[in-house]
Each structure stands twice: as C-alpha cells, then as structure tokens.
Amino acid sequence: MLIVKKFGGSSVADKDRIFHVAERCAEEYEKGNQVVVVLSAMGKTTDGLLAKAHEIDPNPPKRELDMLLVTGEQVSVSLMAMAFHVLGVPAVSLNASQVAMRTTSAYGSAKLKRIDTERIRNELDSRRIVIITGFQGVNKYDDMTTLGRGGSDTTAVALAAALHADACEIYTDVEGVYTADPRIVPNARKLKEVSYDEMLELASLGAKVLHNRSVEMAKKYGVNLVVLSSLNRAEGTVVKEGAKMERMLISGVAADKNTARISVIGVKNEPGIAFKIFNLLARNHINVDIIIQSVGREDRKDISFTVARTDLQEAMTLLNENQSVTTAREITCEEGVAKVSIIGAGMLSNPGVAAKMFEALYSANVNIKMIATSEIRITVLIDEADANRAVRTVHDAFDLAD
Ligand code: ASP
Ligand code: MG
Numbered sequence: 001m002l003i004v005k006k007f008g009g010s011s012v013a014d015k016d017r018i019f020h021v022a023e024r025c026a027e028e029y030e031k032g033n034q035v036v037v038v039l040s041a042m043g044k045t046t047d048g049l050l051a052k053a054h055e056i057d058p059n060p061p062k063r064e065l066d067m068l069l070v071t072g073e074q075v076s077v078s079l080m081a082m083a084f085h086v087l088g089v090p091a092v093s094l095n096a097s098q099v100a101m102r103t104t105s106a107y108g109s110a111k112l113k114r115i116d117t118e119r120i121r122n123e124l125d126s127r128r129i130v131i132i133t134g135f136q137g138v139n140k141y142d143d144m145t146t147l148g149r150g151g152s153d154t155t156a157v158a159l160a161a162a163l164h165a166d167a168c169e170i171y172t173d174v175e176g177v178y179t180a181d182p183r184i185v186p187n188a189r190k191l192k193e194v195s196y197d198e199m200l201e202l203a204s205l206g207a208k209v210l211h212n213r214s215v216e217m218a219k220k221y222g223v224n225l226v227v228l229s230s231l232n233r234a235e236g237t238v239v240k241e242g243a244k245m246e247r248m249l250i251s252g253v254a255a256d257k258n259t260a261r262i263s264v265i266g267v268k269n270e271p272g273i274a275f276k277i278f279n280l281l282a283r284n285h286i287n288v289d290i291i292i293q294s295v296g297r298e299d300r301k302d303i304s305f306t307v308a309r310t311d312l313q314e315a316m317t318l319l320n321e322n323q324s325v326t327t328a329r330e331i332t333c334e335e336g337v338a339k340v341s342i343i344g345a346g347m348l349s350n351p352g353v354a355a356k357m358f359e360a361l362y363s364a365n366v367n368i369k370m371i372a373t374s375e376i377r378i379t380v381l382i383d384e385a386d387a388n389r390a391v392r393t394v395h396d397a398f399d400l401a402d
Contacts, residue, residue, distance in 0.1 A: 001166040002124070003028060006038040006134065006156035010173045011230035012076050013043035021171075021230065022083035025129060029089060034124040036163065037131045038156040039080060041072025046135075046149070062107035063143055066136075070095070070144045073133035073152070080131050091129040094119065096136040096144065101155070103137030103145045109285060110137050110145035111213075112154065115162040132159065153214035161221035168223050170210060171230035176237030177202065177209055179400040180253045184388045187401040191251060193238040198251050198343050199225075201377045205254040205341040215239065242345075249353065250344035250398045255387045257338045259289075260312040261369070263304040264319060266329030269296035277303060277326050280318055286311045289339070290372040290381060300329070304370065306381060309335060337369065338387035341379040342394060354378050360397035366390045 005028070007021050021037075029035045040046075049068050053060045060068075077093035084091035099119055103110035123130045134152025137145045147154050153170055160168035177199065178188040194202070196219035203212040209227055218225045218239060228236025267273045274293065281288055291305040307315050312333060319331050347353040357378055361368060366389065370381035382390055395401065 002034040002036070002163055004036045004038060004156050004160040004163070004165045004168045005171060006152060006169070007040065007171045007230055008152065008173070009040040009043050009045065011171055012039055012080065017230075018076075018079055018083050019086075022080060022087055022089070024230075026084070026087055026089045029129055035129045036120065036124070036159055036165070037077075037080065037129060038134045038152060038159060039073060039076040039131065040134050040152040042076050042079075045072040045075070066107045066144050066146045069146050070133065070136040073135050077131045077133050084129060084131075089129060090127060091131060092123050093131040093133075094123075095133045097138040097142070099132060101137045101158075103139050103147070105139040105141065105143075105145065106285070107143075107145055109148045110139060112137055112147065112158045112217075115158060117162050120159075120163065147213070148211075150208070150211040151213070153211035154217060157214040157217045157221075157223050157225065160223045161217060166224065168218070168225050169236075170214075170225065170227045172209055172227065173229070173231060174209060175229040175232070175234045176227045177207065177239070177252070179251065180391055180395045181207065181255070184255065184391050185253075185395050185401075188395065189400060189402045190234075191237050192235070193240060194251055195242055195345055196239060197376060198345055199239045201341070201343040201374070202252050202254050205256050205339060205343065205377065205379065207252065207254045210239075249346035249350055250342050250400060251346075252343050253391050253395045253398075253400070254341050254343065255338055255391050256341075257384055257387060258309045259306050259337055259339050259381070260309045261304060261306050261334045261337050261381060262312070262315060262319070263302060263332045264326060264328045265302045265332065266300045266327075267303060268327040269299050269301045273301075273327060274303060276322075277319070280322055280325070281307070281315060284314065284318055286315050286318075290370050290379060292370055306337070306339065306370070336384045337381050338384040339379050339381055340387060340390045340394065341377050342398065343377045345376050347378070348375055356397055357394055360393045361390055364389055364393040366393070 081093040100116035102114040134155040180188040200215045225239040289306045294302040366386045372379045
C-alpha cells in the first residue's frame with residue numbers, strides 16, 4: 001500500500017514530537033508499505049516568519065514573502081529526515097521544486113496544477129520514506145509559491161491523488177471532525193464519517209481541521225481521506241463520498257469569526273450594478289460570501305455581503321476608489337460579526353430545519369443580521385459576541401452531543 005501522511009505544525013513542534021512522528025511513520029514503513037510524509041512548518045513558525053517580514057516591510061512584495069514562508073516547511077522536512085536517520089530508516093526530504101510541484105503564479109494563493117511523480121516513485125521504489133514540504137509549489141518562472149494558509153493539507157491530498165495512494169491520512173492535534181469545535185462545545189461528538197460535501201461546507205465555514213481546497217480536491221479525485229490525531233491512536237473521521245449519516249439531519253455546527261459585513265448603499269437600480277461590484281472584488285481575489293440585495297426603492301437599492309475580515313481593508317479601499325463605477329452613495333462596514341452555520345446532507349429531505357435553528361437562536365436571544373442557505377447548510381450572520389453561545393444553543397437544539 002502507498003500511504004500519504006500529513007502532519008500539521010503542532011505535530012512537529014519540537015524534537016520529541018518530531019521523533020514521535022518519525023516512529024509512527026517507521027511503523028507503517030516496517031509493515032512493508034510505501035510512505036510519503038507531508039509536513040507543515042514547526043509550531044507557529046509561519047506566523048513568526050510573517051511577523052518578521054512585516055517588521056522590515058509593512059507591505060512586502062508577494063514573491064519575496066513566499067520565498068521567506070517556504071523556509072518553514074524546509075526546516076521540518078530536513079529535521080524529520082534526520083530523525084529517520086537516527087532511527088535507521090532510509091528517508092529523503094524533498095521540497096516543491098525538487099519534486100516539481102507546479103502551481104499557478106499567484107504568490108500567496110497559488111493553485112497546484114501538476115505534480116511530477118517520477119522522483120517520488122523512484123525514491124519509494126528504493127524503499128525510502130519520502131518527506132515532502134507542504135504548503136509550497138513552484139511556478140512557471142521557477143519561483144517558489146505558497147498555497148495559502150493551511151495549504152499543507154492540499155499538498156497532501158494532491159500528492160495522494162497524483163500517486164494514486166491507497167489512503168491520505170491527515171494528522172492533527174484533535175481526534176477528527178466533530179459536530180462542533182470541542183473548545184466551544186465540550187460535549188461535541190466525533191463523527192465516524194462525513195461526506196465530502198459536508199466536509200467542504202464545514203471546512204469553508206470555520207471548522208479548521210482541513211483546508212477547504214484539500215476537501216475539494218479529495219472529492220474531485222476520490223481520495224480516501226482520514227482525519228486523525230497525532231497524539232493518540234483513536235479512530236479518526238473518514239471523509240468520503242455520500243457517507244452514511246450516523247444520526248441524519250445535521251452533522252455539524254461551525255462558527256467563522258474571520259468575517260466582516262460590507263453594505264454598498266444607494267446604488268442605481270439598473271442592470272449591471274451587481275456585476276460591477278463583484279467583478280471588482282473578484283479581479284482582486286477577494287471572496288465574498290452571503291450576498292443580500294434589498295428590494296429597489298425608486299431608482300436605488302442596497303447590496304450587502306460578507307468578506308473575510310482579513311480582506312476587509314482591501315475591499316473597502318477598492319469600493320471607495322470605485323464609487324463612481326458602482327454608483328454607491330455610501331459604503332459601510334462592520335467587523336464584529338460572525339457566521340454560524342449548520343451543515344447536514346439530511347436537511348435536503350427534511351423540512352423545518354431552518355425553523356428549528358432560528359427557534360434556538362430566538363430562545364437564546366440572538367439577533368440574525370443575514371441569512372444564507374445552500375442545499376446542505378444554513379448560515380446566519382450574527383454579532384461576534386454571541387457566536388459561541390449561538391453554537392452551543394444550536395448544537396443542543398439538534399441534539400448533537402455525545
Ligand atoms: N505552515 C503553513 C501555515 O501555517 C501551512 C500549513 O500549516 O498548512 O499556514
Ligand atoms: Mg492546518
């Protein structure tokens with residue numbers, strides 16, 4: 001069997017953790033399996049590198065920032081290779097350009113395009129464990145790129161797809177995917193399995209266990225994905241196609257506090273306005289989520305939407321600079337908001353799910369500012385201060401606890 005194992009920053013944070021990972025991987029190797037290990041940077045290294053960059057230059061060139069950030073993962077893989085050396089297990093570390101993991105050129109948010117598997121295959125065939133840097137790639141200029149924060153998961157899934165691996169195991173400091181963040185809801189339940197679609201919604205809506213693009217890719221290529229703990233041997237959560245629901249209806253509640261609301265007020269009530277606003281943001285790589293347009297009054301209407309809080313400043317600058325294009329009379333924003341969502345394939349065929357969520361929020365006296373739905377999720381925008389309480393109340397209402 002060929003197995004890709006990915007370990008996050010906390011799993012390789014220090015010498016002991018590195019040896020622990022190496023021993024676990026060696027066990028797999030000794031069973032006769034081929035093992036590819038994907039690593040993140042140690043602990044909070046990436047945050048530290050970002051802070052260093054901003055000390056020098058508050059607005060660093062994106063190419064140079066990526067050049068800096070990729071060093072974090074190189075530290076992890078080379079130290080891990082040394083740990084295997086100590087254990088007497090043959091292993092080799094490779095970075096993205098040695099493998100040739102080709103990406104688009106967008107520094108800081110590059111997308112993987114193609115992975116050469118030849119070098120990896122050769123190393124595996126020579127019975128070596130191959131340790132690969134997560135998060136990074138190389139673009140058509142042969143420059144280093146990064147895939148966006150948390151991108152190592154995506155590296156692992158992409159490698160699993162390219163190598164037709166039998167499994168892709170994502171090791172973290174939690175035991176799997178829960179019905180809610182256990183730090184907010186202590187009696188949250190670990191899910192045995194969850195479908196790709198549900199996981200995608202969970203990941204996009206604030207459950208931080210997996211990078212959402214990694215789930216997208218796993219679905220696309222049918223990668224056998226398991227989320228499990230690097231600290232113990234507990235059974236993890238399997239992410240797969242059309243997973244059978246353990247308790248139907250709802251599989252999780254997620255909160256996303258990296259959210260801000262923007263309102264573009266008094267735009268002309270005529271064709272093309274929404275296009276102009278969202279095209280402006282899209283061209284600048286700003287993702288928008290919940291969008292609400294008011295019913296037009298006379299010749300004017302309002303459009304509100306949410307963006308990641310980290311994109312708020314840039315979005316506001318763009319909108320203010322282009323007020324003549326969008327015809328807005330006023331642009332306002334609000335930072336102290338959060339998205340709370342319920343996700344579940346079960347809601348497809350069950351009426352009353354939204355009502356039940358809203359009832360729970362009402363009983364907790366939480367005011368809803370915006371609402372958005374998809375086939376398998378309902379999201380509300382509320383005050384950030386209410387978010388944890390809302391998650392607990394909704395989790396209770398749907399009886400998700402252990
Ligand atoms: N080291 C990168 C980050 O902190 C990538 C990752 O951990 O997945 O975002
Ligand atoms: Mg992560």
